[in-house]
Amino acid sequence: MQASKILIVEDEGIIAMDIRRQLEGFGYQVVATAFSGGQAITLANQHKPDLVMMDIVLKGEMDGISAAQAIVESLRIPVIFLTAYSDSATLARAKATGAYGYLIKPFRPDELHASIEVALYKHQLERKLKESEQWFGKTLRCISDAVIATDTDSRVRFMNPVAEDATGQSLEQAKGRRIEELMTLVSEADRGVLENPIISTLKSLEVTALERATILVNPQGTEFPVDDGAAPIIDDDGTLFGAVMVFRDITARREMENLLRESEERFHSSFEMAAIGMALVSLDGAFLQVNNALCDTFGYGRAELLSGSLRMLLPEGEHPLLDQCLRQLLADERPTFQIELECTHKTAGKRVWTLWSASLVRGPDGVPQYFIVQVQNISNRKYAEQQLIYLANHDPLTGLLNRDQFHARLTQALSAARRHGSKLALMFLDLDRFKLINDTLGHRLGDLLLQATSDRLKSTVRGNDVLARLGGDEFIVLLNDITHSDDVARIAQKTIDILTQPFTLEGNDLVVTASVGISVFPDDGKDSHTLLMNADTAMYLAKERGKNNYQFYTLAMTERSLERMTVERGLRRALAERELRLHFQVQIDSVSGLATGAEALVRWQHPEWGLVYPDRFITVAEETGLIVQVGAWVLREACLQAKAWIENGGPFASVAVNVSARQFLEANLFQTVRDILSETGLNPNALELEITESAVMQNPESTLQVLRQFQALGVRLSIDDFGTGYSNLTYLYRFPVQSVKIDRSFVIGLADDGSSKTLVRAIVALAHELRLSVVVEGVETAEQLAFLTAQGCDSLQGYLFSRPVSAEQFSLAFIGAGLRSHLP
Numbered sequence: 001m002q003a004s005k006i007l008i009v010e011d012e013g014i015i016a017m018d019i020r021r022q023l024e025g026f027g028y029q030v031v032a033t034a035f036s037g038g039q040a041i042t043l044a045n046q047h048k049p050d051l052v053m054m055d056i057v058l059k060g061e062m063d064g065i066s067a068a069q070a071i072v073e074s075l076r077i078p079v080i081f082l083t084a085y086s087d088s089a090t091l092a093r094a095k096a097t098g099a100y101g102y103l104i105k106p107f108r109p110d111e112l113h114a115s116i117e118v119a120l121y122k123h124q125l126e127r128k129l130k131e132s133e134q135w136f137g138k139t140l141r142c143i144s145d146a147v148i149a150t151d152t153d154s155r156v157r158f159m160n161p162v163a164e165d166a167t168g169q170s171l172e173q174a175k176g177r178r179i180e181e182l183m184t185l186v187s188e189a190d191r192g193v194l195e196n197p198i199i200s201t202l203k204s205l206e207v208t209a210l211e212r213a214t215i216l217v218n219p220q221g222t223e224f225p226v227d228d229g230a231a232p233i234i235d236d237d238g239t240l241f242g243a244v245m246v247f248r249d250i251t252a253r254r255e256m257e258n259l260l261r262e263s264e265e266r267f268h269s270s271f272e273m274a275a276i277g278m279a280l281v282s283l284d285g286a287f288l289q290v291n292n293a294l295c296d297t298f299g300y301g302r303a304e305l306l307s308g309s310l311r312m313l314l315p316e317g318e319h320p321l322l323d324q325c326l327r328q329l330l331a332d333e334r335p336t337f338q339i340e341l342e343c344t345h346k347t348a349g350k351r352v353w354t355l356w357s358a359s360l361v362r363g364p365d366g367v368p369q370y371f372i373v374q375v376q377n378i379s380n381r382k383y384a385e386q387q388l389i390y391l392a393n394h395d396p397l398t399g400l401l402n403r404d405q406f407h408a409r410l411t412q413a414l415s416a417a418r419r420h421g422s423k424l425a426l427m428f429l430d431l432d433r434f435k436l437i438n439d440t441l442g443h444r445l446g447d448l449l450l451q452a453t454s455d456r457l458k459s460t461v462r463g464n465d466v467l468a469r470l471g472g473d474e475f476i477v478l479l480n481d482i483t484h485s486d487d488v489a490r491i492a493q494k495t496i497d498i499l500t501q502p503f504t505l506e507g508n509d510l511v512v513t514a515s516v517g518i519s520v521f522p523d524d525g526k527d528s529h530t531l532l533m534n535a536d537t538a539m540y541l542a543k544e545r546g547k548n549n550y551q552f553y554t555l556a557m558t559e560r561s562l563e564r565m566t567v568e569r570g571l572r573r574a575l576a577e578r579e580l581r582l583h584f585q586v587q588i589d590s591v592s593g594l595a596t597g598a599e600a601l602v603r604w605q606h607p608e609w610g611l612v613y614p615d616r617f618i619t620v621a622e623e624t625g626l627i628v629q630v631g632a633w634v635l636r637e638a639c640l641q642a643k644a645w646i647e648n649g650g651p652f653a654s655v656a657v658n659v660s661a662r663q664f665l666e667a668n669l670f671q672t673v674r675d676i677l678s679e680t681g682l683n684p685n686a687l688e689l690e691i692t693e694s695a696v697m698q699n700p701e702s703t704l705q706v707l708r709q710f711q712a713l714g715v716r717l718s719i720d721d722f723g724t725g726y727s728n729l730t731y732l733y734r735f736p737v738q739s740v741k742i743d744r745s746f747v748i749g750l751a752d753d754g755s756s757k758t759l760v761r762a763i764v765a766l767a768h769e770l771r772l773s774v775v776v777e778g779v780e781t782a783e784q785l786a787f788l789t790a791q792g793c794d795s796l797q798g799y800l801f802s803r804p805v806s807a808e809q810f811s812l813a814f815i816g817a818g819l820r821s822h823l824p
Contacts, residue, residue, distance in 0.1 A: 003029040004120055007049040009040040009067065010082070011059045014762050019053060019082070019112075026113050037062025037070075044071045051100075051120060056083040056090065065090075068097045078123040080115055082107075144248070144333060145228065151242040154179045154198050166249060168220045179245070181219070188213035188225065197230035201243045207231045216247070224251045256335045260361055277375035281358075283330070283368055285309040297354065297377045299346035310373075313343045315351075322356065329360040330368055340378065353382040395469040397447055398454035406468035410478055410528045413466070417480075417521055425488045427477040428517040428535035429457075429495065432547040434473035437510065448505045449512065460495045476535070485520055485552065486564045486623060492516045492550035493565065500548070513548035515539055524553045567620045574604055575629055581605050582637050583804035586814055586822070587656070587775060587797045590789045593821025595814045597688070599656040599777075599797065600638035601804045602630065622662045631663045632672055639680040639687065641807050646686065650814075654716060656688040661695035664702075670709045677713075684714035690741060692720050704735060711736040718775065722763060733770060740767050744778020744798070750787055757787065764791045782824055800824065 006028050010016035013035075020030045031047040034040035037058050044052060052071060056064040068079040080101035081094050094102055100119035103111060146163035150156055156174045164170055167182045174182055185194040189212065197208035209229035217223040230245040271278055277294030279287055286309045295302055298313055311318060325337040338357045345352050355376040361369045393405040401409065410426075417424050431453065438446035450473065457475060461467050466478035477495075479488055496514055503510045517539025525531040534553040542551040574580055584598040604612035621627040635657050642655035663669050677684055689710065696703050696719070707717055722740040742763055749756035760776075767774045776788050779798030788796060801822050802813060814822075 003027055004051060004116075005029045005031045005047065005049040006116070007032055007034065007040070007043055007047060007052045009034045009037075009052060009058070009064060010055045011035045011057075012055075015055075022109050022112060023053075023116075025109075026116070028116070036060040037064065037067030040064075040067045041070050041074075044075055044077060048075065049077060051116060051123075052077055052079045053116075054079050054081050054099075056081055056085060056094065065093045065097060068094075068099060072097055072099075076127075078119050080119055145246050146248060147244065147246055148179065148182075148198075149233065149242060149244045150179055150198055150202075152202060152240055154196075154202060154243070156182065157242065162248075166216065166218065166224075166226075166247075168218045168222065183219075184217040185210075185226075186215045186217060186223075188215050191215075196245075198243045198245050201230040201232050202240075205232050205234070205240065210247070216249075224249045225254055226250060252335050253332055256359065257362060257366075260359075274374075277354075277377075279305075279373045279375070281310060281371040281373050283370065285311060288370060294375055297352060297375060298343070299350075304346075315342065315344055326358065326371065329358065329371065335359065340382075352377060353379045398451055398469050400454050400475070401466065401468035403468065403470050406466065406470070406476060406478070407528060409466045409468075410531075413478055413480055414521065414528060422480075423482040423521060423523075425479040425482050425485075425518055425520045426531050426535040427479065427488070427492055427495070427550075428519075428532070428539040429475040429477065429514050430539055430543070431473040431499075432513040432515055432543070434512065437512070441508065445505055445508065449503060449510060452503050452505065453499065453512070456498050457495065460491065460498055462491075476532075482520065484623060488518055488520065489550065489552075489562075489565060492518060496548060496550060515542035515547050516550035517542055517553065518550060519553045564620055564623075567617050568624055568626070570606065571604070571617055571621060571624075571626055571630075574606070575626070575633070579605050579607070580630065580633060581611075581806070582634065582641065583806055584641075584655075584810045585797055585804040586802045586810070587795045588801050588822050590793050590796050590823075593823035595652065595822055596795060597652050597654045597656060598642075598810065599658075599690070599804075600634060600641075601658075602634050603804075618660075622660055625662065627660045627662045628666055631660060632676070634658075635673065636676050636680065639676055639682040642686055643680050643682045645811070646682075650811075652686075654686045654688045656690050656718065658690045658692075658720060659695070661692065664691070664695050664706065670706055670713075673710065673715065674713060677715075685716070688716040688718055688738075690718045690720040693722065696735065707736055737772065739773040739775055739794070741775040741777060742793075747776060747778040747780075747784055747788075747798070750784050751781075760788070761791055764793060768792065785824065 006023055008016055008019050008030060016033045023030050031049050032043045034043050037060060054064045054068050058064050071077050072079060078100040081099055082103050084105045086104050100122060101115040103115055143160060146166045147160040148156060148163045149158040155176050155178055159171045159174055169182055179196050179198045185196055187194055200208040210227050214226055215223050216226045226247040227250055228247045230243050232243050233241040235241060272291050274291055274293060277297045278291045279294055280289040282288055287305050290302055290305045319341055321339055325339060328334045336357060336359045340355055343352050343354050355378050358371050358373045360371055363369050395402045413424055457467055461477055464480050468476050470476055482488060499512060499514050517535045519525060519531045519534040519538060521531055524534045538551045538553040542549050581603045583601045583603050586595045587597040589596045602614060604617055606612050621630050638655050638657050645652055710717060717737040718739040718741055719737055720741045721743040746756050746760055764774050773794040775795040776793045777797045779785055779796045779800045785800060
């Protein structure tokens with residue numbers, strides 16, 4: 001028997017490990033461990049566990065109750081809460097999720113085991129019952145015939161909705177009454193009363209059919225023709241429980257048959273004269289007879305159609321809706337139908353919009369014979385409808401969406417953004433001094449300018465964005481799925497730049513500029529009216545500040561975006577002008593005190609700002625993709641310097657270089673590293689790549705493949721800032737890394753924070769258990785040093801030994817000093 005699959009959601013790594021150990025000891029399969037609400041939802045969708053053990057208090061924006069609500073609603077997976085909180089408010093929120101258990105920490109293993117077994121069993125029973133009820137309910141809804149079930153005394157126990165309509169009685173009214181009280185069956189031929197097939201079946205214990213034309217008369221006096229019969233309900237052991245009667249109202253079919261018989265002669269005489277296309281079609285779709293109007297509609301000759309079938313008129317040779325309607329005619333589920341279809345014409349590439357209707361002709365014995373199909377050409381009407389729809393939703397001058405349609409799209413986008421917790425932005429754009437051009441050169445040239453402007457604007461927006469003209473010289477853009485406000489700034493600047501390029505219209509070279517106002521949801525408004533108003537306000541601010549610029553509704557966002565743009569432009573120049581510098585920080589062996597390696601850290605020597613540290617430009621580099629070029633430069637320079645030190649007797653085992661998450665997205669990262677090692681001549685064993693936990697977790701499987709390539713090459717690998725991200729022990733175990741690096745944030749808190757000491761002890765113990773070495777950064781005091789060396793940390797790094805310094809200073813301080821202990 002396959003073990004039940006369980007997902008653990010616990011942001012405390014040690015607790016998660018303990019729970020996992022207990023669950024696996026009970027024989028359960030722990031499919032994954034999540035450390036945040038968002039990750040829990042992702043892993044639940046991925047693994048489809050049988051049960052989720054959910055901690056209520058989680059790091060991040062989403063707590064465990066919200067995550068459980070999402071998992072229960074979307075996946076119907078049972079949840080047991082694990083928490084230290086039992087206050088009434090928390091219990092009420094947890095109860096609303098429909099949780100299957102609520103364990104207060106600390107709890108005993110037997111309590112945990114019992115809660116899981118009860119939850120799994122309860123969920124299994126509920127699922128089976130629900131499936132059974134749903135199946136039975138759907139089956140009844142799908143039955144188009146009337147169904148009445150009785151007990152052995154012919155008293156009604158059940159009726160479906162069709163039977164209720166036929167008898168004029170609800171199930172509540174009919175329950176317990178005899179079948180004879182609900183209906184009287186009479187012969188259609190002589191009006192003689194017939195025995196109800198339920199009674200006959202209960203007597204004979206055999207199926208009883210209505211063998212003659214029968215009329216059903218209900219208590220209200222309504223009567224209609226019916227057919228079918230009744231059957232006994234017998235248990236496997238032969239016990240009779242009752243009988244079930246199934247019948248249907250065949251009034252429509254009778255009327256259609258009578259109508260077809262009465263109109264047969266008129267039909268044949270008027271067939272050829274009909275103004276619309278008509279055809280007799282066999283049950284397999286072949287044409288039996290066609291008129292001239294049908295030939296004219298599709299461009300075929302009569303002989304061509306008679307040698308073919310309906311499929312020659314349909315796109316791709318078939319149409320699901322038409323096939324379904326024809327099947328319904330055959331099943332006597334409807335007497336006729338009317339549908340609109342876009343069909344093919346004999347002329348290649350030409351399409352014809354048509355209105356189809358059809359009826360089924362049956363023989364005297366009721367057996368289907370052929371279809372009568374009518375086809376009307378409605379192409380002109382459809383074209384007119386499409387034009388009206390287009391004009392109702394678009395600006396007639398530019399062809400862009402109009403104000404009303406834009407509001408509709410914005411409303412939809414806001415609903416989606418609220419649902420997914422995403423951002424969107426509005427760019428309100430107004431052409432500067434357009435009125436002067438319009439008044440000076442005339443409205444015709446003004447209209448041409450608006451059309452040319454709209455064409456350029458289309459080239460600046462992304463595929464999922466929405467562009468509209470609000471009127472006059474005002475345009476607006478809805479930017480969906482915004483991650484950073486800086487992305488909006490980039491698009492706004494691109495829009496401004498492309499509009500400043502001259503327009504040549506009827507021999508006139510025109511230059512226009514634009515003022516752009518930006519509002520962001522949800523920061524600048526929660527509804528469409530507020531967002532539009534704030535974007536308009538920001539646009540007027542742009543005009544006040546000299547036009548031809550963009551402004552965010554929030555001034556702080558504007559200043560931040562300008563700073564980002566400035567840093568981005570400067571960073572591009574820095575790469576071209578070789579303004580980047582490398583500094584190195586020594587790594588000390590905790591036992592011998594010898595310098596064993598160095599971490600390469602990038603700096604920017606700006607001609608005006610002086611020495612710029614990474615916290616100002618690395619984020620911009622990652623967001624713009626420049627980190628790939630910066631990272632390649634850092635790697636090459638670090639390898640060259642390490643090679644020079646090793647050749648000059650430097651006492652170093654390796655040089656460590658940071659690799660960003662963005663670099664892992666580049667398909668050629670491994671090739672880049674291998675080429676640089678080959679170019680610089682550095683032994684791969686002397687290079688250590690430091691990767692962050694966030695880089696690992698973005699695409700773990702892809703990252704694993706790349707890391708295995710580095711392992712095969714001989715490059716050392718280290719997890720940087722360990723403990724500050726996901727700390728997923730599963731991936732730490734799987735990844736071919738040699739060391740972990742404890743973040744300085746844990747070291748800072750060692751003096752007065754007991755939890756920091758606990759975490760450091762746990763990380764060191766875990767790493768050593770996995771045969772990984774431990775590097776600690778941010779060591780600044782003797783007290784910190786004493787604690788870390790006592791815990792068995794392998795290498796130390798921090799201001800206590802040296803700040804990051806240039807390669808020349810590093811050589812003097814460490815290589816020149818020879819082999820000596822650097823411990824205080």
